[in-house]
Each structure stands twice: as structure tokens, then as C-alpha cells.
Amino acid sequence: MTAPNCPVCGARAAKTDSIPGPQILQQVRASLPDLPAPGFAVDDYSLMACEACSLVFADPMKPGDNHFYGWICSSRIYYPSSRWEWGPLVERILAMDRPKVLDVGCGSGLFLETIRRRGIEGLGVDPTEESVAACRARGFEARRLSIQEMADSPLGQFGVVTLFHVLEHVADPLGAIQVLKRSLGPTGLFAVSVPYSPMSFETDWRDPLNRPPHHLSRWNERSLRALAAAAGMSAEVLVQPARSMAARVLSTMQLKLSLPPVEGGSALQRKARLAWRLLSHPIEAATIAYHQTKRDRETGGAKGDAVMMIMRHGSAQ
Helix, strand or coil: CCCCCCCCCCCCEEEEEEECHHHHHHHHHHHCCCCCCCCCCCCCEEEEEECCCCCEEEECCCCCCHHHHHHHCCCCCCCCCCCCCHHHHHHHHHCCCCCCEEEECCCCCHHHHHHHCCCCCEEEEECCHHHHHHHHHCCCEEEECCHHHHCCCCCCCEEEEEEECCHHHCCCHHHHHHHHHHHEEEEEEEEEEEEECCCHHHHCCCCHHHCCCCCCEEECHHHHHHHHHHCCEEEEEEECCCCCHHHHHHHHHHHHHCCCCCCCCCHHHHHHHHHHHHHHCHHHHHHHHHHHHHHHHHCCCCCCCEEEEEEEECCCC
């Protein structure tokens, strides 16, 4: 069977991993322990790495179905309450002339709530009825539309278009960007954020939620700039600052060894227990620290776990 080409730049790609479907479900459930046993199956996948732009993508590029997403969304710990990239983006929006924001994949409206507190108007779009209902309950204007449906149902032009942690879920990332850029005004900005892969803890622990069928693509600065170039847009890439080495080692150790979180007591007591955790696993801690240092070298310096690309109309730089 012929290997698929990169969905962003079209270059050749090489297979890097195979992931059996039963293993996917087992690892996701271990990552989200409050999930019930799944009553369905998922396909087997391969991971492909583009030889030109370094994008890692799934083969097949087939997202999880309603059974899969209904299952993982039932976890109480699946959705984050805020994201790093909201802060720097809101400051840029405030410097503009009161633009209206289109938030694609708005979920329950947490980002719309964030910008409303700063006097910024927004419209939410999401493919799920539950998310749209949650946004409307908060008093926001929201539409139930998928990105594909937006190609046939234009919403007009906006000063800002946002796509937070959605791109890695879609089967055609370049096609999605080309559809959404039609909603961007001539001087507006298009903010896209994704996990920065490999994430810091993936040096020693494979995150099943950053792999198919949940995430179909894995991004870094190079692959994001290739996406902007293919879409004919300029790009500025902002990477989340890295946590301290000790924090990264401890969080990775917790995931890899399935250690319980350190909770309760005073701040000093929690720090003491964290220090003891490092001393109790010296070889593991040293190995993880070495791998973190290696990741820092490979990424051109310590990086966090999220990256945001701000695009504008015009040739990519």
C-alpha cells in the first residue's frame, strides 16, 4: 500500500509507529480513570512523519466517532478551564479597534466569557448541540456548524478568528484553514493554537490523547509555518514558556509511574513531599531530566506544551 503524503505540504512521509485500536482505548481509560469501560471499538492507526515540514499525522486521517467523543467527554477531567494562549491573544485584541471575534470550536463558551469581561463581542461556532446550548445559556450568540458546513454557510467577516485546540482533531487541516480564512477581515488576525509536540511529559510517557483518533496531527513551529505558507498567509509563532526542570520531571514521573497527586497540608509540606518523591526515585528522576534536556536541545530551547500561531492575509514569511 502506498504511504500517504503530508496533508499540509504534500511531501513524502515515513511511518514511525503503529497503534492497535484496543491499545488506544486501554491507554485513554488509564489516562482518564473516571471513564467507564468502552462499549465500542476503534480502528488501528499508524503515525506518519513528513520528511519536509516535520508534521506527524495519522494514517488513516479518520477522527473518532460520536461513540468515542461521547465517551471521553463524559470524564470530569477532560476539559481545561483556561488556556495559556488566551492571555497574550486578548492583549492583542484589546490593541485593535474593538473587533468582533469568531471563536470556532467554542465549547461551552469559556473564551467568549474571558473576552466579554474585557468588553469584546464574540460569536461562537461549534458542531455539537450541547456546546451551543451551553454558550447560549451564558448569553452568547452561538451557531451549530461544523467547519465543513461553514464553507456553505458564510457568517460574514470578523476582525479576529480563533481556533483553539481544534486543528489537531480535523482530517484536513489545510482545508479547514482555507475555509476559515474566508471569515477573516482584510486586516484581521487568525489565531490557531495546538499542543506543542512532543509535549514535555511525552519524553517518557506517551499521551494517548495526543494520538489518534483523538488527535490526528502533531504540530511544532516548523509544521505550523508550513501550514501558513500553504494557506498563503503570514505567520507569527508564540510558544508557551516552559515550566521549571523540577516541575517537568515531577509531572512526567507522576504520569509514568501512576503516582497520586500531592495534595493537602501546607505549601511547605507539599514541597517536602515532592522533594521526597524525587529522592525516592533517583534513577527515574535522572533519566527523565536527561530526556527533558534532550528535548530542550531538539526544540531550540525549553518549550512549554502549547503553541499559538497568529496569521494574517498575505504571503507567509
